Amino acid sequence: xxxxxxxxxxxxxxxxxxxxxxxxxxxxxxxxxxxxxxxxxxxxxxxxxxxxxxxxxxxxxxxxxxxxxxxxxxxxxxxxxxxxxxxxxxxxxxxxxxxxxxxxxxxxxxxxx
Amino acid sequence: xxxxxxxxxxxxxxxxxxxxxxxxxxxxxxxxxxxxxxxxxxxxxxxxxxxxxxxxxxxxxxxxxxxxxxxxxxxxxxxxxxxxxxxxxxxxxxxxxxxxxxxxxxxxxxxxxxx
Numbered sequence: 001x002x003x004x005x006x007x008x009x010x011x012x013x014x015x016x017x018x019x020x021x022x023x024x025x026x027x028x029x030x031x032x033x034x035x036x037x038x039x040x041x042x043x044x045x046x047x048x049x050x051x052x053x054x055x056x057x058x059x060x061x062x063x064x065x066x067x068x069x070x071x072x073x074x075x076x077x078x079x080x081x082x083x084x085x086x087x088x089x090x091x092x093x094x095x096x097x098x099x100x101x102x103x104x105x106x107x108x109x110x111x112x113x
Numbered sequence: 114x115x116x117x118x119x120x121x122x123x124x125x126x127x128x129x130x131x132x133x134x135x136x137x138x139x140x141x142x143x144x145x146x147x148x149x150x151x152x153x154x155x156x157x158x159x160x161x162x163x164x165x166x167x168x169x170x171x172x173x174x175x176x177x178x179x180x181x182x183x184x185x186x187x188x189x190x191x192x193x194x195x196x197x198x199x200x201x202x203x204x205x206x207x208x209x210x211x212x213x214x215x216x217x218x219x220x221x222x223x224x225x226x227x228x
Contacts, residue, residue, distance in 0.1 A: 034216065043221040044157075044206070090156065100147055101208070101217055103157045 002027045004093050006104035013081050014112050021076040021107050023091030033074040034092040034101065035065055044090070050074065061085070083113045116140055117209050119220030126197055126227055134192045134223045136207030142187035143209035147217070148180075151204040163190040197227040 007022035025031065035047040048059025055067040065076045074091060091104040116139040126132050136146055144165045149157040161182050162170040169182035179201075181193040194201055204224050208217040 036219075044208075044219040046216050049216055100159055100162055101157075102159070103149075105156045106154075108154070 002093065002095065002102050004091055004102050004104035006089075006091055006107050008107045009105070010108045010110070012110045012112065015083055016080045017111075019076070019078040019081045019085075019109070021089055021091075021109070023074045023076065023104055024072050025074070025091075025093045025102075026072065027093065027095055029095050032094045033065075033067060034094070035059065035063070035074075035076050036090045036092060036103075038088040038090065038106075040087070047076070047089075081109070081111050083111045085109060086111045117207065117218045117220040119207055119223055121223060122221060123224040124226070126225070128198055128227055129196055131193055131195045132197055132225060134194075134205055134207075134225075136190045136192070136209075136220050138188045138209045138218075141209075141211070143190075144187060145210060146184065146190040147208045147210075148182065148190075148192050149206045149208065151206060151222070153204075157206060160192075165190075194225065197225070199227045201225065202227045 004025045033050040036044045037047050038044050047063050048057050048065055050057045050067045058064045063078050065074055067074050089107045089109055092101040094101050118137045118139050120135045124132055146163040148160045150160050151157045159172050160175045163182045163184040165184045165187055171177045179195055184190045202225055204222050206219055206222045208219045210217045
Protein backbone atom coordinates (compact mmCIF):
# COMPACT_ATOMS: atom_id res chain seq x y z
CA UNK A 1 0.00 0.00 0.00
CA UNK A 2 1.10 3.51 -0.72
CA UNK A 3 2.51 5.31 2.32
CA UNK A 4 4.30 8.50 3.24
CA UNK A 5 6.78 8.75 6.07
CA UNK A 6 8.01 11.91 7.75
CA UNK A 7 11.00 11.22 9.93
CA UNK A 8 10.75 14.06 12.40
CA UNK A 9 7.77 14.33 14.70
CA UNK A 10 8.79 17.58 16.39
CA UNK A 11 11.61 19.91 15.43
CA UNK A 12 12.70 22.83 17.58
CA UNK A 13 14.94 25.49 16.07
CA UNK A 14 16.13 28.97 16.85
CA UNK A 15 15.46 31.79 14.43
CA UNK A 16 17.88 31.94 11.51
CA UNK A 17 18.71 28.25 11.78
CA UNK A 18 18.46 26.12 8.67
CA UNK A 19 15.64 23.62 8.29
CA UNK A 20 15.36 20.28 6.58
CA UNK A 21 12.34 18.04 7.04
CA UNK A 22 12.50 14.54 5.66
CA UNK A 23 9.80 12.85 3.61
CA UNK A 24 9.90 9.43 1.99
CA UNK A 25 7.16 7.67 0.10
CA UNK A 26 6.59 4.13 -1.02
CA UNK A 27 5.17 3.95 -4.51
CA UNK A 28 6.90 2.84 -7.64
CA UNK A 29 4.84 4.68 -10.21
CA UNK A 30 4.67 8.30 -11.24
CA UNK A 31 3.71 10.54 -8.37
CA UNK A 32 2.88 14.13 -7.64
CA UNK A 33 4.44 15.44 -4.43
CA UNK A 34 3.31 18.21 -2.12
CA UNK A 35 4.22 19.98 1.06
CA UNK A 36 1.42 21.62 3.02
CA UNK A 37 1.64 23.83 6.08
CA UNK A 38 -0.97 24.21 8.80
CA UNK A 39 -0.54 27.24 11.01
CA UNK A 40 -2.19 27.08 14.44
CA UNK A 41 -5.94 27.35 14.07
CA UNK A 42 -5.83 27.61 10.30
CA UNK A 43 -6.51 25.33 7.37
CA UNK A 44 -3.93 23.59 5.24
CA UNK A 45 -2.06 25.72 2.75
CA UNK A 46 0.09 24.57 -0.13
CA UNK A 47 3.79 25.38 0.26
CA UNK A 48 5.03 23.80 -2.93
CA UNK A 49 4.44 20.95 -5.32
CA UNK A 50 6.33 18.77 -7.77
CA UNK A 51 4.78 17.25 -10.85
CA UNK A 52 7.67 16.92 -13.29
CA UNK A 53 10.73 18.73 -14.58
CA UNK A 54 13.36 20.33 -12.37
CA UNK A 55 13.54 18.21 -9.21
CA UNK A 56 14.39 21.26 -7.13
CA UNK A 57 11.14 23.05 -6.48
CA UNK A 58 10.78 26.49 -4.97
CA UNK A 59 7.69 27.40 -3.04
CA UNK A 60 6.29 30.26 -1.04
CA UNK A 61 7.94 31.93 1.96
CA UNK A 62 11.44 30.85 0.99
CA UNK A 63 10.80 27.11 1.16
CA UNK A 64 12.15 24.64 -1.35
CA UNK A 65 12.11 20.90 -1.77
CA UNK A 66 14.16 18.42 -3.74
CA UNK A 67 12.72 15.35 -5.38
CA UNK A 68 15.22 12.48 -5.44
CA UNK A 69 13.59 9.68 -7.36
CA UNK A 70 16.19 7.06 -6.51
CA UNK A 71 15.63 7.65 -2.82
CA UNK A 72 11.86 8.10 -3.03
CA UNK A 73 12.36 11.31 -1.10
CA UNK A 74 11.02 14.85 -1.19
CA UNK A 75 12.70 16.75 1.62
CA UNK A 76 11.66 20.26 2.54
CA UNK A 77 14.29 22.92 3.21
CA UNK A 78 14.59 26.52 4.26
CA UNK A 79 17.96 28.24 4.77
CA UNK A 80 16.85 30.50 7.60
CA UNK A 81 13.66 29.97 9.57
CA UNK A 82 11.60 32.65 11.26
CA UNK A 83 9.39 32.55 14.31
CA UNK A 84 6.40 32.84 11.98
CA UNK A 85 7.30 29.47 10.44
CA UNK A 86 6.08 27.75 13.59
CA UNK A 87 3.45 25.35 12.27
CA UNK A 88 2.70 21.76 11.35
CA UNK A 89 4.15 20.58 8.05
CA UNK A 90 2.71 17.74 6.01
CA UNK A 91 4.21 15.92 3.09
CA UNK A 92 1.67 14.38 0.71
CA UNK A 93 1.76 12.14 -2.32
CA UNK A 94 -0.72 11.64 -5.11
CA UNK A 95 -0.20 9.10 -7.84
CA UNK A 96 -1.28 10.00 -11.31
CA UNK A 97 -3.93 7.33 -11.54
CA UNK A 98 -5.96 8.64 -8.66
CA UNK A 99 -6.92 11.92 -7.13
CA UNK A 100 -6.55 11.22 -3.44
CA UNK A 101 -3.71 12.58 -1.38
CA UNK A 102 -1.88 10.39 1.08
CA UNK A 103 -0.36 12.37 3.93
CA UNK A 104 2.63 11.78 6.10
CA UNK A 105 2.34 11.92 9.86
CA UNK A 106 3.25 15.58 9.98
CA UNK A 107 6.15 17.41 11.60
CA UNK A 108 5.58 20.06 14.19
CA UNK A 109 8.09 22.89 13.82
CA UNK A 110 8.67 25.22 16.74
CA UNK A 111 10.90 28.23 16.10
CA UNK A 112 12.19 30.03 19.15
CA UNK A 113 12.60 33.80 18.80
CA UNK B 114 -6.87 31.09 -5.67
CA UNK B 115 -9.66 28.60 -5.41
CA UNK B 116 -11.59 28.53 -2.17
CA UNK B 117 -13.21 25.66 -0.36
CA UNK B 118 -15.57 26.56 2.43
CA UNK B 119 -16.57 24.22 5.21
CA UNK B 120 -19.46 24.73 7.61
CA UNK B 121 -19.76 24.67 10.53
CA UNK B 122 -16.29 25.41 11.89
CA UNK B 123 -17.14 23.71 15.12
CA UNK B 124 -20.05 21.80 16.54
CA UNK B 125 -20.91 20.19 19.85
CA UNK B 126 -23.58 17.53 19.84
CA UNK B 127 -25.05 14.99 22.21
CA UNK B 128 -24.21 11.34 21.91
CA UNK B 129 -26.67 9.57 19.64
CA UNK B 130 -27.52 12.55 17.48
CA UNK B 131 -26.45 13.17 13.89
CA UNK B 132 -24.34 16.03 12.58
CA UNK B 133 -24.07 17.29 9.01
CA UNK B 134 -20.95 19.03 7.73
CA UNK B 135 -21.01 20.92 4.45
CA UNK B 136 -18.16 21.46 2.03
CA UNK B 137 -18.53 23.94 -0.80
CA UNK B 138 -16.26 24.90 -3.64
CA UNK B 139 -16.88 28.62 -3.97
CA UNK B 140 -15.40 29.58 -7.31
CA UNK B 141 -14.92 26.33 -9.15
CA UNK B 142 -16.74 23.09 -9.83
CA UNK B 143 -15.62 19.92 -8.12
CA UNK B 144 -16.82 16.57 -9.40
CA UNK B 145 -14.73 14.97 -6.69
CA UNK B 146 -14.17 15.96 -3.09
CA UNK B 147 -12.26 14.22 -0.34
CA UNK B 148 -13.08 13.90 3.33
CA UNK B 149 -10.32 13.56 5.90
CA UNK B 150 -10.22 13.07 9.62
CA UNK B 151 -7.44 14.46 11.77
CA UNK B 152 -6.81 13.45 15.36
CA UNK B 153 -4.85 15.80 17.63
CA UNK B 154 -1.17 15.86 16.78
CA UNK B 155 -1.70 13.34 14.01
CA UNK B 156 -1.92 13.32 10.26
CA UNK B 157 -4.91 13.55 7.99
CA UNK B 158 -6.50 10.20 7.34
CA UNK B 159 -8.52 9.90 4.16
CA UNK B 160 -12.02 8.68 4.96
CA UNK B 161 -13.75 8.73 1.60
CA UNK B 162 -13.91 10.17 -1.87
CA UNK B 163 -17.11 11.96 -2.71
CA UNK B 164 -18.26 11.74 -6.32
CA UNK B 165 -20.87 14.02 -7.81
CA UNK B 166 -23.84 12.03 -9.03
CA UNK B 167 -22.65 8.67 -7.75
CA UNK B 168 -21.82 6.81 -4.58
CA UNK B 169 -18.88 7.77 -2.44
CA UNK B 170 -15.84 5.55 -2.26
CA UNK B 171 -14.85 4.73 1.30
CA UNK B 172 -11.40 3.83 2.55
CA UNK B 173 -10.87 0.54 4.27
CA UNK B 174 -12.11 0.53 7.83
CA UNK B 175 -14.46 3.51 7.44
CA UNK B 176 -18.08 2.70 8.21
CA UNK B 177 -20.17 3.93 5.30
CA UNK B 178 -23.39 3.69 7.29
CA UNK B 179 -21.96 5.88 10.00
CA UNK B 180 -20.35 8.48 7.78
CA UNK B 181 -22.88 9.29 5.10
CA UNK B 182 -21.59 11.27 2.16
CA UNK B 183 -23.72 13.04 -0.40
CA UNK B 184 -22.33 14.96 -3.34
CA UNK B 185 -25.50 16.74 -4.39
CA UNK B 186 -24.05 19.18 -6.88
CA UNK B 187 -20.80 20.23 -8.50
CA UNK B 188 -20.12 22.64 -5.65
CA UNK B 189 -21.44 20.85 -2.57
CA UNK B 190 -20.56 17.71 -0.68
CA UNK B 191 -21.90 16.82 2.75
CA UNK B 192 -20.68 14.46 5.44
CA UNK B 193 -23.22 13.31 8.00
CA UNK B 194 -21.96 11.63 11.13
CA UNK B 195 -24.88 9.48 12.21
CA UNK B 196 -25.56 8.43 15.79
CA UNK B 197 -22.43 10.19 16.92
CA UNK B 198 -20.44 8.92 19.88
CA UNK B 199 -17.60 10.53 21.84
CA UNK B 200 -15.03 8.52 19.87
CA UNK B 201 -16.22 10.32 16.74
CA UNK B 202 -14.96 13.58 18.18
CA UNK B 203 -12.31 14.80 15.80
CA UNK B 204 -11.34 17.39 13.23
CA UNK B 205 -12.94 16.75 9.86
CA UNK B 206 -11.50 18.35 6.74
CA UNK B 207 -12.71 18.36 3.18
CA UNK B 208 -10.75 19.12 0.06
CA UNK B 209 -11.36 19.52 -3.64
CA UNK B 210 -8.77 19.11 -6.36
CA UNK B 211 -8.06 21.89 -8.78
CA UNK B 212 -9.12 21.37 -12.38
CA UNK B 213 -6.71 19.06 -14.11
CA UNK B 214 -6.26 17.06 -10.94
CA UNK B 215 -3.36 19.06 -9.57
CA UNK B 216 -3.14 20.50 -6.12
CA UNK B 217 -5.98 20.20 -3.67
CA UNK B 218 -7.69 23.05 -1.89
CA UNK B 219 -8.75 22.50 1.67
CA UNK B 220 -11.61 23.70 3.76
CA UNK B 221 -10.94 25.23 7.13
CA UNK B 222 -12.09 22.09 8.89
CA UNK B 223 -14.85 21.26 11.37
CA UNK B 224 -14.12 20.50 15.00
CA UNK B 225 -16.72 17.96 16.16
CA UNK B 226 -17.13 17.30 19.86
CA UNK B 227 -19.61 14.65 20.95
CA UNK B 228 -20.61 14.80 24.60
